[in-house]
Amino acid sequence: MKSECRVSDFFSGPGETPRTVIELEDIWASLAGHTVLEGITFSVEEGVFLGVIGPNGAGKTTLIRVILGLVKPDRGKVLVMGMSPRELHHELHHIGYMPQTVLFDPSFPVSVSDVVMMGRACCIGPLRFASRSDRRAVAESIRAVGLSGLEKRPIGELSGGQQKRAFLARAICLETRILLLDEPTAGLDIESQERFMGLLTRLKEEMGLSVLFVSHDVNVLARFADEILCINRTMHMHGSPQEVLGSERLKEAYRCEFDFLVGEGSGMAGEDA
Amino acid sequence: MLLSYGFGQRALVGGLIIATTCSFISFFVIVRRMAFVGMGISHAAFGGVAIGIVAGVNPVLTAGGFCVLVAGGIGWLSRKGRLHEDTVIGILFAASMAMGVVLVRMANAYNLDLMSYLFGSILALNWTDVIILAVLSALVISFLILFFKELLFFVFDEETATASGVPVRLVYYGLLISMAITIVVSIKLVGIILVSALLVIPGAIGIQLSGNYRGVLVVSLSSGLIGVAAGLFISSWVDVASGATIVLVMFFMFLLALALSPKRGYMQRWRRRSGQASAN
Numbered sequence: 001m002k003s004e005c006r007v008s009d010f011f012s013g014p015g016e017t018p019r020t021v022i023e024l025e026d027i028w029a030s031l032a033g034h035t036v037l038e039g040i041t042f043s044v045e046e047g048v049f050l051g052v053i054g055p056n057g058a059g060k061t062t063l064i065r066v067i068l069g070l071v072k073p074d075r076g077k078v079l080v081m082g083m084s085p086r087e088l089h090h091e092l093h094h095i096g097y098m099p100q101t102v103l104f105d106p107s108f109p110v111s112v113s114d115v116v117m118m119g120r121a122c123c124i125g126p127l128r129f130a131s132r133s134d135r136r137a138v139a140e141s142i143r144a145v146g147l148s149g150l151e152k153r154p155i156g157e158l159s160g161g162q163q164k165r166a167f168l169a170r171a172i173c174l175e176t177r178i179l180l181l182d183e184p185t186a187g188l189d190i191e192s193q194e195r196f197m198g199l200l201t202r203l204k205e206e207m208g209l210s211v212l213f214v215s216h217d218v219n220v221l222a223r224f225a226d227e228i229l230c231i232n233r234t235m236h237m238h239g240s241p242q243e244v245l246g247s248e249r250l251k252e253a254y255r256c257e258f259d260f261l262v263g264e265g266s267g268m269a270g271e272d273a
Numbered sequence: 274m275l276l277s278y279g280f281g282q283r284a285l286v287g288g289l290i291i292a293t294t295c296s297f298i299s300f301f302v303i304v305r306r307m308a309f310v311g312m313g314i315s316h317a318a319f320g321g322v323a324i325g326i327v328a329g330v331n332p333v334l335t336a337g338g339f340c341v342l343v344a345g346g347i348g349w350l351s352r353k354g355r356l357h358e359d360t361v362i363g364i365l366f367a368a369s370m371a372m373g374v375v376l377v378r379m380a381n382a383y384n385l386d387l388m389s390y391l392f393g394s395i396l397a398l399n400w401t402d403v404i405i406l407a408v409l410s411a412l413v414i415s416f417l418i419l420f421f422k423e424l425l426f427f428v429f430d431e432e433t434a435t436a437s438g439v440p441v442r443l444v445y446y447g448l449l450i451s452m453a454i455t456i457v458v459s460i461k462l463v464g465i466i467l468v469s470a471l472l473v474i475p476g477a478i479g480i481q482l483s484g485n486y487r488g489v490l491v492v493s494l495s496s497g498l499i500g501v502a503a504g505l506f507i508s509s510w511v512d513v514a515s516g517a518t519i520v521l522v523m524f525f526m527f528l529l530a531l532a533l534s535p536k537r538g539y540m541q542r543w544r545r546r547s548g549q550a551s552a553n
C-alpha cells in the first residue's frame with residue numbers, strides 16, 4: 001500500500017537516529033474568537049512519551065485537536081510524521097486518539113468488540129466490509145488491554161476503567177504509530193489509574209509507540225512521562241520531568257504554589273529513573 | 274380479501290418496501306435521538322405538497338425536493354449556525370407548515386387530494402408508484418449498508434470518528450437526506466401526520482428486545498414488516514383508514530415489547546411473583 005510505504009519509510013530503522021514524529025512551530029489557535037494557544041513550539045521524537053500538563057482551560061485539548069487537523073491554527077506550522085494536516089488526512093490510521101470523554105448513551109447497543117472495530121473503520125476504508133484480518137486485529141487489541149472474555153459485553157455495562165481500556169484498544173487496533181490521549185485517566189480511581197498507566201507503558205514499549213498524553217494530573221505524568229511540556233495558553237516549559245517539575249515556572253503556569261507536587265514529582269521521577 | 278384485488282396487492286408490496294426502509298433507518302433515528310428530526314421533516318413535507326398542488330406539479334416530487342432542502346437546512350444551520358438541532362427543526366417545521374397553509378388557502382385547495390397526503394392513500398398506489406418506491410428505497414438502503422460502519426461510528430462517538438478520518442459531513446448529510454427520501458416515500462402509506470411513527474416505533478421496539486445493534490436491526494425490520502402487513506389486513510377487514518391502523522398496530526407491538534423487554538424485567542418479576550404465589 002502506498003500510504004503504508006510512505007509511513008514505514010518515515011520511521012527510523014534499528015540503530016538509526018529517531019525521527020521527529022510531531023513538530024509544531026509557533027502555533028497560534030483560537031476558538032470562537034478567543035486565542036487559546038499563543039506561539040507554541042515543540043517537537044516529539046519517535047518512541048517518546050510526552051506528558052502535556054497545564055491547568056483547566058490551558059489549551060491542552062485544542063493542542064491535540066490542532067495536531068489531528070480538527071482545529072486549523074491561525075498561524076504556525078504543524079507536521080506529523082513529516083506531513084501537513086491536509087496530507088495527514090490519508091494517514092490517520094497511524095494515529096490512535098482517545099478523547100477526554102466519550103458521551104455515549106449507556107444503552108447504546110454495541111459490544112466491546114463492536115466499539116474496537118469502529119477504530120478499524122479508516123483502515124477498512126469506505127464502501128468495504130470488515131475482513132478476517134480486521135477481526136483478528138480487534139481480538140488482539142482487546143487481549144492487549146486485558147479485556148479478553150468481555151468482547152460480547154455491551155459497552156455500557158463495563159466499569160469506567162474497563163471502558164477506558166476498551167477505548168484504548170480502539171486507539172491501538174489501527175496501524176498505530178502515534179497515540180494522542182486526552183485526559184485518559186480522568187475519573188478513574190487510583191487503582192484503575194495505576195493499571196491503565198502500567199498498560200500504556202507496556203504497549204508503548206511493545207508497539208514502539210510515540211505517546212502524547214494530556215493531563216492536569218502532574219503526579220501521574222511525573223512517574224511515567226519521558227518528557228513534560230507545560231502550557232497555559234503560552235508555552236512555559238519543555239524538558240525532563242525533573243527539570244519541569246522542579247522549576248519555578250510551573251508555579252507561574254498554574255498560578256499557584258506547588259510545593260507538594262514539586263517535591264513528590266521530582267523525587268518520584270528520580271526514583272523511577 | 275385484500276390480496277384478491279390488484280390495488281390490495283400493490284398496497285401490500287408498496288407497504289412492505291416502505292416498512293423495510295423505515296425500519297432500517299429507524300435504528301439510526303433511535304440511537305442518535307433523531308425522532309424530532311423525523312417529525313420536522315415530515316411536517317415540512319406539507320409545505321412541499323402545497324407547492325405541488327398550487328403549481329400543478331406532482332406534489333410527491335415537490336415534497337421530495339422540499340424535504341431534502343429542509344433536511345439539508347437542518348444540518349447546515351445546526352452545524353454552521355451553531356444552533357441546536359431541535360431549535361432549527363422547531364423553526365423550519367413551523368415555517369414550512371405555515372407556508373403550506375397559506376398556499377393551500379390562497380389556491381383554495383382544501384380537497385380530497387390534500388387529505389390523502391395528510392393521512393395516506395396506500396390503496397391508490399399504481400405499479401409505477403411501486404417501482405418509484407422500490408428505486409428510492411433501494412438508494413436509501415444501499416447508502417445505509419455501504420456506509421454502515423461509518424454511520425455507526427459517527428452516531429456513537431462523532432469526535433473520534435472525525436479524528437479517525439470518517440467523512441462525518443457526508444455521513445451526517447447522507448443520513449438526513451435518506452430520512453427525507455424515506456419520509457416522502459412513506460407519505461403514501463400513512464400520510465404526513467403519522468409518518469414519523471414509522472421512523473421511530475420499529476427501532477424503539479428493537480432497542481427494547483435486543484442489546485446489540487444486529488439484534489436491534491433484525492427486530493426492527495421484523496416489527497416494521499409485521500406491523501405494516503397486519504395493519505393493512507386489519508384495515509381492509511374492518512374498513513378503517515389503513516395508515517392509522519398500521520400506526521396503532523405498531524403502537525400495540527411497542528407496548529408488548531415494553532412488557533417483554535429483558536432490560537425492564539417485567540416478565541421475570543411477574544413470573545417470580547406468580548411462582549411465589551403458587552408456592553404459598
